[in-house]
Amino acid sequence: MKRLLAWVIVVTAPAAALAQAPDPVLDRAAVLIADAAQWEIREKQIPSIAVAIVGPDGVRWAGAWGKADAEGKVPASADTVYRAGSVSKLFTDVAVMKLVEQGKLDLDTPVRTYLPTFQPKNPFGGEITLRQLMTHRSGLVRESPRGNYFDVAPKDQADTVQSLNETALVAAPGSITKYSNAGIAVVGEVVARVTGMSFEKALHSLVLDPLGMTSSGLTAAPFAGRVAYSEMAAFDGPRVAAPPIELGMPAAGSLYTTSGDLGRFAQALLNKGAIPNGRMLNAASLDEMWRRQYPDPGTRIFGLGFVVADMDGKRVVGHGGAIYGHSTQLLVMPDAGLGVIAFTTVDASNAITNKLADYALRTVLALKAGTEPPAFAKGALVTGAEAKRLSGWFSNGKRSVSTRIYNGRLVIDAPELVGDIRRTATGYIVEDAQTRFEALALADDASWIEVGGVRYARGEMPEPPLPNAELASLVGDYGWAHNVLRIYERDGRPFVWIEWTEHTELTRTAADRYAFPLDRSLYPFEALTFERDTAGNVTAADLGGIRFPRRDFGAEVEANIRAGVQANFAGLRAAALAATPPQEPPTAKPSDLYAITAADPTIRLDVRYAGTNNFMGVPIYESARAYLQRPAAEALARVHQAVRKRGYGLLIYDAYRPWYVTKMFWDASPVSSRMFVADPSKGSRHNRGAAVDLTLFDLKTGQPVETTGRYDEFSTRSYSNFVGGTDHQRWLREVLRSAIEAEGFDVYAEEWWHFDYGDWRDYPIGSKTFEELEGRSRR
Template sequence: MKKLLVLLLFLVPAMAPATASADAGLAPDLGRAAALIGEAAKWEVENKRVPSVAVAIVGPEGVRWSGTWGKADAEGKVPATPETIYRAGSVSKLFTDVAVMRLVEQGKLNLDAPVSTYLPSFKPRNPFGGQITLRQLMTHRSGLVREAPRGNYFDIAPKGQADSVLSLNETSLVAAPGTITKYSNAGIAVVGEVVARVTGMPYEQAVSTLVFRPLGMASSGMTAAPFQGRIAYSEMAAFDGPRIPAPPIELGTPAAGSLFTTLGDLGRFAQAMLNRGKLPDGVLLKPATLDEMWRRQFPGDASTRGYGIGFALSQIDGQRVVGHGGAIYGHVTDVLIMPDSGIAVVAFATVDSSNSAGKLADYALRTVAAIAKGANPPAFGTGTLVTGPDAKRLSGWFTNGKASVSTRIYNEHLVIDAPELVGDIRRTANGFIVEDAQTRYDKLAIADDGSWIDLAGTRYTRGTMPEPPQPAADFAALVGNYGWDHNVIRIYERDGRPFAWVEWVDHMPLTRVDANRYAFPKQGGLYPLEALTFERNAKGAVTALSLSGIRFPRRDFGAEIEAKVRSDMQTGGAALRAEALKASPPKEIRPKPSDLVALTSVDPTIRLDIRYAGTNNFLGTPVYESSAAFLQRPAAEALGRVNQALRKRGFGLLIHDAYRPWFVTKMFWDASPPSSRMFVADPSQGSRHNRGAAVDLTMFELKTGKPIVTTGRYDEFSTRSYSNFVGGTDHQRWLREVLRSAIEAEGFDVYPEEWWHFDYGDWRDYPIGNQTFEELGKKAK
């Protein structure tokens, strides 16, 4: 079977030349900045496989320069341009907040009046007392949950923002109004409904009237419909999953995150901010109003970051910066405005939760500001993946006695798996960082001899992972996936603690409240102070979890995909076999002759469970006429040594598949409809199994004879099959690593997306084979 998850990895199209505006007429200082930003953008697209990125430099006079890199369509044929539409996510909040402040200037709203003054039906449960105000909502100090029960970030069929806000009456505040900063999309949806109620218009019409039209943002809106055909292609990504096209989900809380826009349009907004609200033919906001929006609303917070009214406040190179970032299903945006220097930057990227937009925006702003002052521009942070002998030397398991960090080779480069940090390790001029499409973390140090790893001052020392205990039964019952194809909550164990993976990127520890309720931390992550409540059926089986009223059904994605594949497969195995046997494999010349031997002849204690000789496989029908396993002699002998080494640890090898005749690969292909051929190998290329140096296997316990249970099933079509899957239990991952370390010690390499599949080092040197097991058996005799 071809590797499902590899074929789901979308190839990055060839790099398009940067599309830039008015390059020839740029002032020398801006031209120098543009060239540096262009090199940085190209690095991001090429090294992180971002379909496209876009950057604009804005001054009081408007967009001074803009550039785009990469492709705007799924096929990689259409270059991104400054007119490409991007989803701006939470940058939408700034437009909602500006609309509110225009109404404040008109005397129609009071930031400090109870919001119930404008929305009498808004009545979430409040065990703390006190009233929620617009000011608190706009600064994320309301105490509301992050998402509304209906119309939330996960909801594919919202009924509208009014219904989303109404559903908040089913929730309870998690903190007293005004006491803590807790980011809430639901809170800004309430603000949007206040705008709608006071103006007497639907929210989308109101924000267009109050903000888009005055700014001349003709290519912006809160719904996708007007922009079909112009919206940039984008992808979802995960550390231990495939790249897939981002779903075109529109939120039921448009005030919080539904903005569609372009570089030019978002540049017009930044221009108005640099001009302190003045427009060419009027005024968007008064300077005093902007001063209030850019004032830290809760100065007791001593950090360098905080919130004004809507705007996130920070400093870059000693200068104040206001703006906002946004992320929504494959699109990431950052707007940074340096009002005292008259510079702003807009950046877009098209991988979910990508760091590219923020990284490029920060670099562009610092570069332009430095060159304008005659200073040297900053260096753009890059790094190279750690591969080869360095990767092998630095891979291992490290502990500080309480928590652990693993570094392992995935797709031929070194990656890290720490409690709340996963990603690619890169070497820089100054040491190491963790950086890939979604993660950038620079508080990393690694001893050159691989004896320790340091994360933010916490030292982890190399060791051998001991066999972990099985988790408590009540928690073990919760481990698994919940949600939908487009968004999943994964519950797993790490270092003996319960963890949750949320919204593709957030790995957070949980605290047990009782057998069916686990709380997120009080600080950090996406859902502080919130909790997960698990549902069980009459028999006690866990069927779903609830996140603050949002129900995530329990899922077995592998079983669901397998069922679909089976239903799509053509029947008539005998006819398929007959046709495949008539065909001939591709002709090729390889340096090593085939010397296939039966594994059981090398080591009789190796057990066989040849799935394709029975019905327990993804086809649900036998494709081999007998149960046997053959490998090229050096690979078979190496596997015999692996088996003997594992027996000393109480395990034996259990073989599911090894050499596979080419005609079987053709049967798989012919049986699969085009929509399912991502799951099987293309016979015109042959497969690794056809060459006799690939093996699918697991372990069994010598004491009980039972196969081990690890993170996923053999041949499972899900991310649980990934060799770096962050999930399951500590014990399941320990078993996976015991198998991997033993077999890699004898010259095999794990197939990245299948924990059970290992290729012998020189597999490419062997020819494609097409002999049946029966023919090989006769030859051996």
């Protein structure tokens, strides 16, 4: 990738002071940090990254790498605007402290003094104060019923706060630390009420404008064309463009800013509140904000807004942020006179911003001290023979861990941990765009794996029992395309996937009510309650007043495709038949397509494209036949005999596919779903007769088995590493995969039913119909 180093000095001093002497420390640090950021972009497919180093005199250095737009035509730069997420909370809290200095607010006065209509149900007694809200000790739920993180059409922050009256506190005010975006929305409304302005105007007046943050604000509109392109990501899903959702709680997470602008804020912090034209805050106010407000231990200790920690014996204050495609880290070392800012553009990629910010701080500190800087940790993906050797199923009592190959690399699927496994100089870690977990160990002979200090022994996954009726009825997807909530079974227990990255075990507390764990997760002390219709079918999940409707995303996409196809099927087919397959050099092997049922007559066919039970909704083939290159067909026959010993048979959905059909599929599919169809300009594995779509059927009943998703489903349930469904469904998926891969096939990453024969590239693209093949297939 082209190297993009942007050197920036923020003008915060008289012109005579700008002629700074060369700084060899920053020069060397810049090279090292740039190398680290570019490695992250390459290894984890991050659209762009920006990092800045700040001192008392301003931004000393800033680098930006990658693309700022979806097409890759605009390089990221110092002018690129990023969404800061929860770093916004620091600005809200600074505004509060400004009003405290002016005598307009008191941190320990009941909040209802300023917001009389704020009346959430409080079964514990006691009053909520600003100090409790700013330190996440209010006892409020994480998200409000309206204007929450999932809400695509919020009214305004006042309505967000008003909706909290429909909720009940989950803990007594001041008793526990429980992170709450809703609580900071309340703080923002106090600022608005006391100043008599909208919160946005108040924030500009009190904080942004005095700091000269002219490229910062709470909405995207003023920065059209400057906001960095960003992506949503999931372990078992595609990368998609992040939705431009504006929050109904701007005080908690809506700041748009640049590295230079955020650097001005960090500079003011390093100068104990002093700014060129006065003071952002008094030094005593910042000291109070950086004081640990409550003594209880934890991974995050809060001052007033700021997270307070130590790094190598030095005090560090700051905050991280994550919001729809953007992640941020702001760290300040007040006593060392140093700050760092890091932005990334993949959702919840805080593992990267944290890693880069820590590395940048330690690197500059080491170089200033004249010592060797730390090495940036660069783990290598586990592939090839090593990945095959280390893949397997491991158990410890009633809990299990799976390591499997996905898209050619080794990944882990543990109870509350998923991600890529990487090899380092000292062992293995889990690290990808959204996860960094170092407490991982694997035996050289793959006889065991340790996750978080717990050892799991290698074994053969036994057939799991079916889940109980209640849990089985809850399993599925809820919510919206921009934010899915998934209920699934793991090791016989209920689990939830929420906010794209968190996999958490739930505890059943009553019928259709499941609590989040108290000691971890995004939603401790909260629970999901499920709604049912009069027929007993589950229709929604409720989280603190937020209603997640039950969804079948695959069926919704399929319905849209079918509507388009049926409106113009003749034209779609005519265009495909008139098109020409891509030209390519001669292949290593000639085509020798052979009927699968000729290889083994007991293999069953259910050729979906010969009927209407397919995603297009119309017959594509004129007859129900299935062909493969002869070696692949013969290998498939051996797979069939192997699974018969386990009580199953093979059911074939599709195999060789004429090229014109691939073109029809491509033209009919929405761009967002084209990972499930092949690009006709390149031809497909099916066109070469070396790919098969299939499932298992039960020899006793004759019925197809039920696995994690339907055949040809346009949803993440189709992915071969989908973390969802039931234990039994995933077990069946793995039974099929292990049996067919033992005979030289490889699963297609995004489709659990699709397997490619090992040498598929050696065969030519075919365009003959089944009827044209029929004569030679009967030999």
